[in-house]
Amino acid sequence: MGDRTVVADVADELARRVASGEYEPGGLMPSVRQVADEFDLNRATAQLILGRLESYGFVDAYRGKGFVIRDVRAEGGVDVYRRLFRLSMPDPELAAEMFGHIVEEERGIALEALLAYTGSERTLDPAEFKDAIDELETLARSAEPDPRRMLAIELGLLRRLLTALGHSVQRAVLNSIGEMVLEVPEAVEAYFAVSPDLHVLVWRALVAVWESDGGPSQAQLALFEDLFGMYHRKVVARFEELVGAADGEADEVAGHAATA
Secondary structure (H helix, E strand, C coil), rough: CCCCHHHHHHHHHHHHHHHHHHHHCCCEEHHHHHHHHHHHCCCHHHHHHHHHHHHHHHHEEECCCCEECCCCHHHHHHHHHHHHHHHHHCCHHHHHHHHHHHHHHHHHHHHHHHHHHHCCCCCCHHHHHHHHHHHHHHHHHCCCCCHHHHHHHHHHHHHHHHHHHHHHHHHHHHHHHHHHCCCHHHHHHHCCCCCCCHHHHHHHHHHHHHCCCCCCCHHHHHHHHHHHHHHHHHHHHHHHHCCCCCCCCCCCCHHHHHCC
């Protein structure tokens, strides 16, 4: 059942059945004996698997009754959503819908952080950003850029901004979003729907603004917001293309960046 442990693989399969509605909320999960029989396991391992589902937040254990399936979509927290997203990959439409919500949340946090920091006293040392951006540029210009590493660097830059701004809740949500995206290869690739070089260009432009005496004009800020929104629409479209939910769209973002 994959290259992980049997416990993790079988737990994911049972979680997938919960996520897809094959096992309905309020109903009982298969018993320890039934899980052991279906997957040719001993009962101790089957018990561990059902216990793992409880730790995932997909079931509640009741003494003398068994494991009752939770309504994970209505009641689940961020960790449950993260697992639901990963398990949704076999269903392109559902995966695309969930990714759209993830991107919208990330876009709001990132845009707020970038604009708020641009309008603040900007207490961080620009050298810290430049080192990370230099690494980003090195990766972008390599023969085979590593999108996962590049995205992790960008998330780290946003994390620094949120920390400097004192936005601890937004930072926690961004961290969870990062975990969701980084464990799904299609999601990581979608964030580079435009050239990796464009990511570097945007960060260098932001640092130049932060180092300048004056800030950007209202027109420049409005243009940045439009470009940012366009980029995220392209990310969602690319993900839909990768998972087979829809055809990709023409690349608008790079053209607008060139004219900006």
